[in-house]
Amino acid sequence: MKNYLAIVLLFIASSCFGQIGGMKSVTLNPFPGYYRNYVNVLTLGYNESAEAIYLSADSATKKASEMLIYPAKPKTFFFYLEGAHQIELRADIAHDSLKNYRYTVIADDTIVLAKELHPTAIKGNRMFSANLGTYEVANRKLVLTVYKVGDRDNGRETIIYNKKLGPVHIISAELVKEIEAKEKPLVEKKIENNQTTTTTTVVTAQSESVNMNIQGHLVSMDAKRSYAEIVIGPTENIFLYQILIKRQEGDNLETTLLDNQNWISDTYGNLTTRLDIKHFLKPGKYEIVIFPRIGKIDFNKMENGVKINFEMRKPALSTKEIGLYAGLVFLMLLVVFAVIIVTTKRKNRKKLLAEQQQKEMAKTQLATVRSQLNPHFLFNALAGIQNLMNQHKTDEANRYLAKFARLTRNVLDNKELISLADEKALIDDYLQMEQLRFGFAYQISIDPQLVIVDVEIPAMLLQPFVENAVKHGIAEMEEAGQISIEFTKQNEDLVLTVKDNGQGFDTTKNYEGLGLQLSKNRIALLNTIYKQTPFVLHMDARANETTMTITLTQWL
Template sequence: MIDWRPVSKAVVSVGVDYKMKNRSDGLYYASLDKLKATKYHNVIGTTSLNDKKFFLSDSVVRLNIQFKKTSFNYKAELIKKSKDKPEKFELGNYDKSFYIYKEFWKVPGEYELLLTPKLTLPGGTPVHYLSNKSNSYKFTVLPEKEEIKLFSKKQLIIYALIICAVLGTILGVAVIYIKKKEAKKLAQQSKEKQIAQLQLNSVRSQLNPHFLFNALAGIQNLMNKNEIDHANRYLNKFARLTRNVLDSKELISLTEEKTLLDDYLQMEQLRFGFQYKLNANTDLDTENIEIPSMLLQPFLENAVKHGIAEKGASGNIEIDFKKQSSDLILSIRDNGKGFDTAKDYNGLGLTLSKNRISLLNTIYKDTPFILDIQSGINGTVVTITLTQWL
């Protein structure tokens, strides 16, 4: 007796079981039904609604074939097409689902899955295969998909060399431009410094006669008062001062400046009889710290001549050299009658000294000199701060 039930062609769903990259939690399923140009983790793809195609990859494990509503057994055969003789693999009989492992289709090419219904006698003995009811599914296995590269290795090397050459050229031009600009800036600064130095020398050349004329006037004053002994002592101090004043050194040590100021104050003390103090903080290396020569001299002359000359023995002058952080602070304090600091005076000493400090700031831009004059009825304080000098 033959099974009389009507036999239909097998209808199956075809998918791929694969391992997801960088995951170790089993297999993942991707259906190839109704898919077109779909990609799963860069492994699977289809390019046709009729024939199924996918890319061979290490992550692809097997084809997953599932029957749709059937009560018959089907013989499964896999045919690998070739130019010569096609290869056929007997896969067995199935009625639900089965797998075709990668070993059967690991070579890229065209394949055909043939499913033929099988009729059986009671007891399960095979009787007949209905070839006219066979159904076939064609699919193509493509070589493993490679990442799309915009450029070859050789092209990348060439482009990298070109980019390096262009960047190198740009960098070279930039460096040359910066160097030229810096050289021009340095030349300009040097020129400005030379001009300032010439102007400074001019101011100093005016200050020297100013000091000498004042000193000679002092000697004349003592001679007129017939104070011969004081005049001789004045002349001795004046001789040493004159040698230092006419010296062309721009910078002298604090020790040398202190000696010059002391000689000058001793000279003027012979004339006016005032008291004075010269103080230098012990944390100052007076032998090695240098300042512009005769920086305080004109301000000291002004304190004597216009501040305490008329006070006699009650006149007092105090000079201090102090260190404050990295600044050097020089100050002259007198108890004279004071003056209006906002008013312009005819005397050359103070004007020339202010001009000199202005010119010094042109030369020593990184360590500016700050002049501050405070004056009132109780006296005058002149402070010169040499910032970042120490």
């Protein structure tokens, strides 16, 4: 190779697998292949006679990071190149020891460039004893693995990442204020037919937020807010990115650079981080920038930085000003002020009473959600059976009457958990009854990895969603209507899906019907009971396809 650039990389000892420090750039100097310009990128062994691996890159190289410990994989190092076309790898290993080593080079996780090869001896070189090859790295990721024969477990791996870091995709950015849960649960006792029923409802922590994605959005300062939460799309090597916070107030500019930001990945690969509210307690125009940081960065010319802009303003009156104003008004209008206080308390009392009544009503509805079948369905189902009897189809009528009786018993059963097999049988009975009325087609698919008799779920968890698909999705389509139900296993998650080809609905709106809302309330209650295995409801509605998915995380 000609006109190489030496990459002076800070080597981190292989025994120090700890927290990653701040990102640094390296110095690039042109050289004609002289041995002093090769740089140590990997060391095998722990003593003075340890063998070293060296690398050089061509003159097209624009940027490079210091050597880093790769956070997602032990015994692995990482460094970033940008713009390089070729690299050359050499080793300082005694000639008579070359037979004891093997190396492998893989490009983009799938392309094997070298597999368990012997290093090739170099004769007459003042420094290097072995050649590990020359490789094309333009817009590529290379993984170099070197180990001693018979000691592969102690081998070392280096990731050479030569792709330009692009901008992240912002999904959401919010200021969040958490509302603490009540210390004691709400308990309701109800007596019917000389039997006492006790219902306990735990009020979970809730949150309210202010969206920060809109340019020029004004946010009232509130010290009670808990944190700023940012969600971005899947991003490779997120540890190479940093967050800069700018605050501009008049001519005063403050900047805060956050190192080692903790990003948490969800099941879809999206990444979430929380920023301490202390960064946003002063008034001014704020700009949060997420950017790839390699070396020194001009904060005014950050390449591929993604910005979130908003403005924090003081309340119209400070606490001190409000107190002084309130005191003056109190002295001047004592009687009027007293009347206002009494009226306000009365209104607040009514409001609290109304909220309490709504909570009690919601608990009652939630307690009976399992037994709620549409009265019109029951009437029409019985009418359908009667019609079969009038047509002298006695066998068919008896078969559907049996299904109707079994369905009714399941509805009245008070079990909290039932097997997937029982849930499938209940849904089968229900859909076959509804087929009498509407004539649609349906199918129930079960993942072969699932043993449905051994997996239990909350009773009638899917039935309200199946009923919603029939009633609001395909009832009017008759034979053209289709419903698909799936029980699938995704790693440790159990995924339950109900899909229909109806006209769909706007998932962002709140509708008057209670069925969907009751189901959401029940899932919220279940999440207070099964905190370690939360239930996640996802709704997707579009033209001619509506999908309702319930994911029981870590359930299997």
